[in-house]
Amino acid sequence: MRDLLVLTALRVEEHALRLPAGTRVLRSGMGPERARIAAARGLAVDARGVAIAGLCAAVSPALRAGDVVLASELRRDGADPVAVPGSAMLAAALRRRGLRVQIGPMYSLDHVAGPKERAALQDEGVIAVDMESAWFADAAGGRPLVVLRVVVETSARRLADPRTLGASLRALRSLRRASRVLAEWSASFAPRRVLLAGPRSFCAGVERAIDVVELALEQRGAPVYVRKQIVHNEHVVADLERRGAVFVEELDEVPEGATVVFSAHGVSPAVKSEATGRRLSVIDATCPLVNKVHAEARRFAADGHTVFLVGHDGHEEVEGTYGEAPEAITIVETLADVEQVDAIDPARVSFLTQTTLAVDETNEIVDALRERFPLLRGPRSDDICYATTNRQQAVRAVAQAADTVLVVGSQTSSNSRRLVEVAEREGTRAYLIDDESDVDLAWLTGAATIGLTAGASAPESLVRGVIDAIGSLGQVEVEERTTTTESIQFRVPKEVLAP
Numbered sequence: 001m002r003d004l005l006v007l008t009a010l011r012v013e014e015h016a017l018r019l020p021a022g023t024r025v026l027r028s029g030m031g032p033e034r035a036r037i038a039a040a041r042g043l044a045v046d047a048r049g050v051a052i053a054g055l056c057a058a059v060s061p062a063l064r065a066g067d068v069v070l071a072s073e074l075r076r077d078g079a080d081p082v083a084v085p086g087s088a089m090l091a092a093a094l095r096r097r098g099l100r101v102q103i104g105p106m107y108s109l110d111h112v113a114g115p116k117e118r119a120a121l122q123d124e125g126v127i128a129v130d131m132e133s134a135w136f137a138d139a140a141g142g143r144p145l146v147v148l149r150v151v152v153e154t155s156a157r158r159l160a161d162p163r164t165l166g167a168s169l170r171a172l173r174s175l176r177r178a179s180r181v182l183a184e185w186s187a188s189f190a191p192r193r194v195l196l197a198g199p200r201s202f203c204a205g206v207e208r209a210i211d212v213v214e215l216a217l218e219q220r221g222a223p224v225y226v227r228k229q230i231v232h233n234e235h236v237v238a239d240l241e242r243r244g245a246v247f248v249e250e251l252d253e254v255p256e257g258a259t260v261v262f263s264a265h266g267v268s269p270a271v272k273s274e275a276t277g278r279r280l281s282v283i284d285a286t287c288p289l290v291n292k293v294h295a296e297a298r299r300f301a302a303d304g305h306t307v308f309l310v311g312h313d314g315h316e317e318v319e320g321t322y323g324e325a326p327e328a329i330t331i332v333e334t335l336a337d338v339e340q341v342d343a344i345d346p347a348r349v350s351f352l353t354q355t356t357l358a359v360d361e362t363n364e365i366v367d368a369l370r371e372r373f374p375l376l377r378g379p380r381s382d383d384i385c386y387a388t389t390n391r392q393q394a395v396r397a398v399a400q401a402a403d404t405v406l407v408v409g410s411q412t413s414s415n416s417r418r419l420v421e422v423a424e425r426e427g428t429r430a431y432l433i434d435d436e437s438d439v440d441l442a443w444l445t446g447a448a449t450i451g452l453t454a455g456a457s458a459p460e461s462l463v464r465g466v467i468d469a470i471g472s473l474g475q476v477e478v479e480e481r482t483t484t485t486e487s488i489q490f491r492v493p494k495e496v497l498a499p
């Protein structure tokens, strides 16, 4: 069996391609009829995956000659669209090679599209057109499929334009470079098992915080200002921005009298006073479990304790808790810090922790603190919240049975980063990804079982996107490994409660 079947239309395109050894190439000639015949022949070729490669004309004005287009979907008149999942992973591989890439729907026509037709297609979200791809796609027959084309004609130029010759050379050079990535793509074909960690994705505090911004937008209209990222996830923030939320770093960026939401991570009393001073209408989306830590900080400080706050210096949550009693609190990040810290009265010492730390590591630090200060007191119940603990337990379970673990979450998300560390502690390779476009095909090569989870701030829809992307490389069997179930919900603050 061959790894790869490549369908292309023109001899010049075939010559430009640099393909892995043993690839079967079918060249059809131009247009739908020839493409249809080639697809029928391709269906009979014993190959593990199918690539459609060649040149195209841009519809999106953002595309330049030489840009690579990967189809997310193929459309043509009189047929259902064909989804092409997995393009995002290939796009990442192309970008790592320095190529400009855009992913989007492509349309195949039986004629050369004129300017008016392209404008109409642009309105439908189409980014490029050609005359074969949608017919070629019939050759896939359920096998992995990718459509990789390079722009030869931009939306502003016609083929008759003399400058198109230069564009053709640029496009063919780019096609040559881009086609080399097909070797990496075909090496990652395999059936796989995905072990889904449960619980994963949104916790009650994150759901509440997002609900708060959505309700504020609904009730008060845009713009609604949000101090810091409402939760640490790029997709969530971008989505709320599109709907009218304006994210600011500090309150001086908020116009006087406007509505401002405090993020799930909490704020210090100084920030609250500043908001009052500027007559801002505040809606506090601080997670109730973070508020609990703030209350403990105030209580211990009022009792004259030195409070060791175990957490990451500079993290918003730590800044907020620290601000409750800066004169009493010392931040402890590592075991080494424990050796350096001091207490005014060793009989009055206590500790608190950030809610999103790694449970094992934190226990080690607390044990070390207790060794130095035997009278150390702790919070009434664990500060590391239920969602953090549950997600760490769940990822540990899948990591033990997986070759590779993928954690969906942003770099800024502390709890997501801890999930990567917990998986690594089990001896499994683990990677933090914002979405499927961050997956390096090399991570999947040779990995038969993929553990998959998402941090407490990452939407479940992104997990589904990753499963689809893995499924684009071969059959995928999904198995959920649930270590516990969650039912906690938090009420939204009164400011956004329906009357």
Ligand code: SF4
Pocket (backbone or CB within 6 Å): 203, 204, 205, 206, 264, 287, 288, 289, 290, 355, 356, 385, 386, 387, 388, 415, 456
């Ligand atoms: S991770 Fe825990 S503390 Fe943080 S928002 Fe979620 S429930 Fe609240």
